[in-house]
Amino acid sequence: MKSIKHSLLALLLAVPCWGQAQTRYELKTGWQCSPMAKTKEDGTVLSSPAYPLAGWMPAVVPGTVLTTLLANKQIPDPFYGMNNEKIPDVYHVGRDHYTYWFATDFQETAKPGEQVWLNFRGINYSCDVYLNGQKLTNRPHTGMFLRKTFNITPYLQKSGKNRLAVIVHPPNPVGNPNGGQGGDGTIARNVAHQYVAGWDWIQPVRDRNTGIWDKVTIEKTGGVNLKNPHVVTSVPGIRQPDGPQQPALVGTSAELENPTTVRQEGTLRFTINGQTVSKKVSLAPGTTTTVQLPTLTLANPRLWWPAGYGNQHLYPATVQFVTGTQRVLDEETMQVGVREIQTAWNNTTRSRQISVNGQKVFIKGANWIISDAMLRFSPERYNAEIRFHRDMNLNLIRIWGGALTERPEFYEACDRYGLLVMQDFWGSGDCNGRWVDPAKKDDQWTRRKYPDDHGLFLTSAIDQIKMIRNYASLAMWCGGNEITLPQDIMTPLRDSILPKLDGTRWFIDYSNSDEMSYNFLGGNGDGPYGIQPVERFWSYRTWPFNSEVGSVGVGDYTSLARFIPAENMVSPVYRPSGKSQVDSVWNYHKYIGYDASIDPYGAPADVRDFARKAQLVNYDQYRALMEGFSAHMWDWYTGTIIWKTQNPWTSLRGQMYDYYLDPNAGLYGLHSGSEPLHIMYNPVDSLVMVANNTFRYHRDMMMVIQVYDMAGKDSTLTQVFSEIGPTLVRPYVPIGRTIKALTKEKGAFLRLRLLDLNRQPLSENIYWLPDAKGNHSGLQQLAKASVxxxxxxxxxxxxxxxxxxxxxxxxxxxxxxxxxxxxxxxxxxxxxxxxxxxxxxxxxxxxxxxxxxxxxxxxxxxxxxxxxxxxxxxxxx
The missing domain is CATH 2.60.40.10 (Immunoglobulins)
Incomplete structure (x- = not known):
């Protein structure tokens, strides 16, 4: 392998293009496919428009082999019951079983002066590409996270009828799905996602997501291809979300490729908010040049803020290359959020804190795996999932390292809804050697060198950075999950690539590094996972910026019935002194025990009753989690990131909504516990407290504290006017003795409210408190309400x-x-x-x-x- 140091410049220049061009359309219909084993001819024959594709199957593109087989009813739904066990695993049947040809016909010609480009945004894992009888790849294109562009102008048919054929091979190795995290770990020898060999929250994806998994587009330009524009916004000083603003600065650059045999003369220009900056450019034949435009000053800008702190304004902007006659040869359009991300070390908490536009933001985050385990992505699904996260009153999503760089549509949704993004690269300590693991094929020393091709990793990183760096929501980069990347990957990534291609965001070497959060407790620096006593969230001091802490996530009966067969709809039975009884399908879908947490509500009568009571636990757990961290913001903590808030398949743990986008009560527990201005009850000190996660000073708030008994009788403990400053948490009223007396027999409802001067609620929070024995005996006997x-x-x-x-x-x-x-x-x-x-x-x-x-x-x-x-x-x- 070439020296990483000597090949870095070549890698930076060699990354393929992507963007929204002057003319572009997607090739997403009319695809057909055939297994390699049943296809005798090679690509030069198959890609001939005259060759009949008799017996080929309709294919899903973007998609994978499994999504195509599922669409053609060749396999059962792997997300239902134990169906996944009925699908052959690539490890056992061999890579050829899931090696497929994909082909489609399209109409296109090139007029004089036009250039036509074929763009692939993602293929897993290696492929060869043919067009009209010509092989476009001089060697296989390899790497899940590497876009690929071909100039197909010389290969188009004069008739306009064209045939594209692609043969796609699975990763190599595919990994043994032996039940370990990432199976036997060898899937990480590829530059691909690791969860596909199985994890503790998912079963193996049988084809390892082999296929043309992302968009294929045709792009038409003039004699210049404008690609990878880069927009950097600078917002000096400490800003407020409202009112007049001092100017912001906008810097822009772009790569300009001249694929022709003649010199191209023209102007690169950038337009935003009616203002334009430009620069004259002369491009030699067959060259690519990066051009930096003059800095643009944006007066009184409308800024972009994280959710809960301000609006998410986005400016439409255009980058164009025009000739002297103002003919546009190529252009890219984008939405620009004007904001600046900063980070600093908090000496009190001993952890990093994040600031946006000069204001520190307490991080209430979510760990994200991927939208769909079989890569069935859509803007509509991304929009729904990110909106759910906004509705939980969260402000950050961490994209976990065993998955992928999400698609641009994901970041577009985060831009719209104000979710900051922490983007991991593709390493995980489970596969990459952090721990001794008997499930792994290779020892730690070998796994520490994964992946096999470090150059491909860096080339892919360069490409993905260029693809997503313009999104306002992208806030930080992370080298790996719970482990650093190999030094000859991490060093150039940190010291050369990111400063050159971005330079505006914090890079952390791994997710629970001491650079992020001082690990004074030992262990892994994250967790715990599973149900905790509510009081523990308030009283136990964990890592000051916890990258993973989480709990349960079973849905209600309606949710469970979507993927669990009727005969398996059996309530788990908890046995504190022995092995709990859990149905095999629940175990297969990675059920994590609720254990004794259901017992205070009474033994479940059936699975419907179990799921109903589980919702009470979900709500209470996630409300308490965020309240406990917020109660100590800037003192113990600068943030926390929940493990995890969503699942890309039908799992039974760590989710606020199920795979089908049906919320469980955990979503609304977080919605309450994370609200920007929040009144809450500290069960350890019996204090009523208020957390203000906004930049506003809240004055003249009436605090009302009431208790309702099980018959509905109201006892008002106190009401008092109060106030709180920006980004603060304050204790107010101790109510311990009174609460203890009122809840002793049957428990009670504690209602906390903050009202404005018009008596309208600013925050409301209702707790159901147990009796003196810790049971919810009153709830078990609660009379019907005639709503x-x-x-x-x-x-x-x-x-x-x-x-x-x-x-x-x-x-x-x-x-x-x-x-x-x-x-x-x-x-x-x-x-x-x-x-x-x-x-x-x-x-x-x-x-x-x-x-x-x-x-x-x-x-x-x-x-x-x-x-x-x-x-x-x-x-x-």
Whole structure:
């Protein structure tokens, strides 16, 4: 292998292009495929437009071999039950079994002066490409995270009828799916994602996601191809989200390729907010040049802020190369968020803290694996998932190192919703040698050198940096998950590549490094995982910027029934003195035990009752997690990142919504515990506290503290005007003795509110507290509440739902609202609720908004609560 140091410059110049060109369209229909074993001819024959593709199967592109086989009903749904066991694994049947030819026909010609480009945004793992009988690859294109572009102008048919054929091979090695994290670890010898050989939250993906997994596009330009534009915004000083702004600075550069045999003269120009900067350029034939434009000063800019702190303004911007006659040879368009990310070491917490536009931001983060384990990505799914994270009142998503660099559409959604992104590269300590592991094929010393081709890793990193570096949401880079990358990868990445190609974001060498968070507790520097006593979140001081801490995530009965066969819908049985009883399908889908946490609510009567009580645990766990960290912000902590908030398959752990985008109560526990201004109860010190995760000073707030007994009787403990400064947490009122007395017999409901001067709620929080023995005996005997449900349409796809609980009865506790099909009563997904799993005190009303994609038939609103029978209501117009 060439010296990394000597080949770095060549790598920086050799990365292929990508972007939104002057003319571009996607090749996503009409694809066909055939297994290599059944295909006798080579690519020069198969790519001839006249060659008949008789017997070939319709193919899914973008997609994988498995997505195509599933679409053609050649395999069962691997996400349902034990179906994945019925699908041959590539390790056992060999790579040839999942090596496939893909082909499609398209119409295209090149007019005089036009250049036509074929772009692949992702192929896994290696391929050869043929067009109209010509082989375009002089050697196999290799690497999951490496885009590839071909200038196909000379190979187009004069008739305009063209045939593209691609043979795609699986990774090598594919790894033994032996039950270890990443199987036997050898999947990490490739520059590809590692989870496909199995992990503790997923079963193996049988084809290891072999295929043309991302977009294929045709791009037409003039004599100059403008690619990889780079926009850097600088926001000096300490800014506020509102009011007039001092100027911001915008720097722009772009790569210009002249593929022709003549010199190209023209102007590179950048336009944003009606302002333009430009520079004249002369390009020699057959060269590529990076051109830096003069800095543009943006007066009184509208800034981009993380969710909860301000708006996410995005400026439309254009980069163009034009001739002297103002003919546009190529252009790229983008959305620019004007912001600046800073980082500093907090000496109090001994961890990094993140600032945006000069203001420190307490990180409330989520670990993200991937949107879909079989790479079935879509802008709509990305939008829904990122919106859920915004609705949880989180402000950061970490993309975990065993997965991939997400697609541009993911970052576009993060830009829209204000989610900062921490992007890991593709190493994980589980496969890459951090620990002794009997499941691994190679020893630690060997695994520490993975992947096999370090040059390919760096080339891929360069390419992916260029692809996503313009997104405002991208806030930091991380070398690896729980381990550093090999030194001859990490050193040039940190010291040469990122400074040259970005230079604006923090790079951390690995996810729980002492550079991020001082590990004063020993161990791995993250966790714990699983259910914790609520008090522990408040009282136990963990790592000051915990990169992974998490818990459970079982959905309700409706969610479980989507992927667990009826005969396996059996409630887990916890045995504290022996082995718990868990159904085999639950185990296969990686169930993590709720253990004794269900017991205080009473032994589950059946699986439906178990899932209902699990929602109480979900809500309580995740509310307490974020409240406990927020209670110590800037003192113990600068942030935390939950492990994890979503699953790319039908797993039974670590998720706030299921694979089908159906929320569980954990989402709304986080929605409450993470709200920007939040009143909360510290169960350790029996203090009422307020956390202010905004840059605003909140004055003249009325704090109201009430307790409701199980019959609905209200005892107001106190109400007092209060205030709190920006980005602070404060203790206010001790209520220990009173609470102890009021909850002794049956438990009670503790209601905390912050009201403005118009008596409108700024924050509300309702806790269900156990009796003196730690049981929820009162909840087990709670009388029915006669809730009145109504709904009215505010606009197409937007509904207001009202719950009214008459006076004289008990609390209407833990109510789930759902939007359902009027005929089948099945839930519509995805649907977004301003709140859910909510409780309504007697004599009061609660109103929430529901947003969804309208359908041809009007849906119904359903309601079911702990002590509220299921009911449905139509939507009034």
């Amino acid at each position: 009145q449900l109504s709904a009215r349409q505010l606009a197409p796809g937007r509904v207001e739902v009202m719950l009214a609980n008459p006076a004289g009865g008990p609390m209407a506790f833990f109510n789930r609202i759902s939007l359902v099909d009027a005929t089948t009563k099945t839930r519509m997904l995805p649907v977004f609720y301003s709140d859910n799993y909510l409780s309504v005190p007697p004599g009061e009303k609660k109103t929430i908004t529901v947003e969804y994609t309208p359908t041809t038939t009007a849906p119904l609103v359903s309601l079911e609560g702990w002590n509220v029978p299921e009911q449905f209501t139509p939507i009034q117009r």
